[in-house]
Amino acid sequence: MKENKHIVLVEDDDDDIFLLKTAFEELNMLDKVQLFRNGQDALVYLQNQSEPPSFVISDLNMPVMNGFELLDELLKKNFFVNGNPQFVFLTTSEKSMIPSHSFGESQFSFFTKGYSYNQMKDTLSIITTGKA
């Protein structure tokens, strides 16, 4: 596990951005978070980085390019090296909404945003550090 964890956050919903930023702030990780409002912006950024981030945490439903399409593009461009970065879907949708057979289970993680702030903060902690 790298010391300097870089996180690419892809999210279009202002309320969720507010919640996630608050949670990251409380987890002292806000300075590591780079925010993009859709998959396209994130893709452009990621392709121009010399070093990949540790995590890509993405919503599913977004304008221009959604979460599946982003993952699909990254897979096509062989962006992942030794399982890095870890690709995480963080969404209100159910897991069953992901088109079956599109991706292997090993290529992404899946978390729901949940119905409480503390639950969401715990989820982010688990994603980034492996513990709540």
Added chain:
Amino acid sequence: MYILTKLTLSNDLDLMLAHKRSMQVADYGGIGIIQQTSFATAVSEVCRLMLDKESRPCMYLGVLKSKTGRSCVYARITDPRVTSINIQNPNLVYARKLVHGFTVEDDAITLICEMPTTVRLSKELIANGQKLFEELPAVTPYEEAKRLNDQLQEMANRLGESEKKYQVLTDSLPLMMFTVRSDGQMLFANEGFMHFAGTRAFEQLNWLTWLADRQSGISISRILEKMKTGEAFSLEISLKQSLDENRWHLLSMNPIENPLTGQVDWSGFLVNIHAQKLVEETLRDNEELRHIRLALETRQKELDLTVANLNRSNQELAKFAYVASHDLQEPARKMVVFSDMLLSKYHDSLPADGAGILKRIKTGSERMVAVIRDLLDYSKISIDRHIEIEPVQLTQIVQQAREQLEAQIADSGAEVRLDNDLTFMGNKQLLALLFQNLIGNAIKFVEKDIRPEIVISAQQVRLSELKGVNLDPNWAWTSISVTDNGIGFDERFLERIFEMFQRLHSQDQYKGTGIGLAICKRIAEMHRGQLIARSKVSKGSVFTIYLPNIKLSEH
């Protein structure tokens, strides 16, 4: 020569007749009485001579124009044996003297008597003479008897001939012909009738009785009525041909007056028109069938249209519910999250009653989220009628439901036990949703401080068990039951619990949306199965889903 009358001579009595006729012909020729007698005497002398030769001479009486242009009457007696007569016979010589002309040929002797010069031999004279002698009344009883006898004999011959022709003709016709009296007594029947009636003794039949026995379809009284009018008529009637075979016939009746009795007899015929009738009926039936088929097709089209409209409107409704609930989900979730965030982060700085109000907001929002989530589930299963069916493992399904219910199971300490595993045909996602709802209910509806115990078991259903639940016995069935130790319910509400938004408890007792069991029932139906509940108040409930072990073809 113009013949006015002729006579065959066979005996002496005929000689008298020859004399009389000669007198009459001469009289018609305007010849005086003395000359008449001479002519008649001469003729009868010659006839007598001929008769003596035992032959049957023939005598012709008539008028002619002589070579000198004089109008005469003549008598010509023909006989092939004339040559054997002695010309010098005194009687013959005598006769020769009595007439104006006397000619002997090989086969005939002709006697001529001149008429007065005032009489002209006109066409009228000849024609009237022929007519006169034809109608001449009998001169003797013998002649009368002979004439009548001849006529009778000829008529009898002709009648016999005609009758034979009629019988042959009527017998050869493919119809029944008959003559009956008004009272039904049969007077005549042809071969066709006798064949149909099955008897040759038609004289013993009463036609009306016979008809009443044989016909069906119209009443015999109608025929009697028609006969009473005395006018020709025809009717279509059905006649029994054999025990159970009826054949349509056309009955045609014509009245004929019987000259002997003065009564009206009936001459009629019956002709088989069954084939024609059948064709008529078939055509009519066909026509009706075509009308019915057209009506059916029209109705079918209307129905198809209605179904299509209904489907479309249902789909639109389901889509609307899906979109509405999906879009409502996010803002509702935010209300829950932010009120939760406010409560947890600023709990200490909030006044107690303020925190209470905030909790109410949070509770209300949570309920809203629950309703929206269930509606979303329900609309999802309503949009798509086509479901993917594959072999599914009960363990897998229950595990999936368990994951979804992780928090509730943890909070309540519920025990969810799977008695046995089984693989059957179904849709994974839908069945997981079904068990999630059933297990969720079992956890929710328990007495306070009771640990929920849920047992799930599955088995192949025996045919004998199917009676109570009305399942198709041609299919193999799997039943999976979820048994709990909850509060149960009164079976009076069996119907109601599966209806949308129907609840048996208030929100402060047990929270819920009233959608869960409606979803379960719908899922069972989408599998062409059934969901059955058994329960008693405070004794727990058993929910059993029956699923057919078939690959479902859609619709």
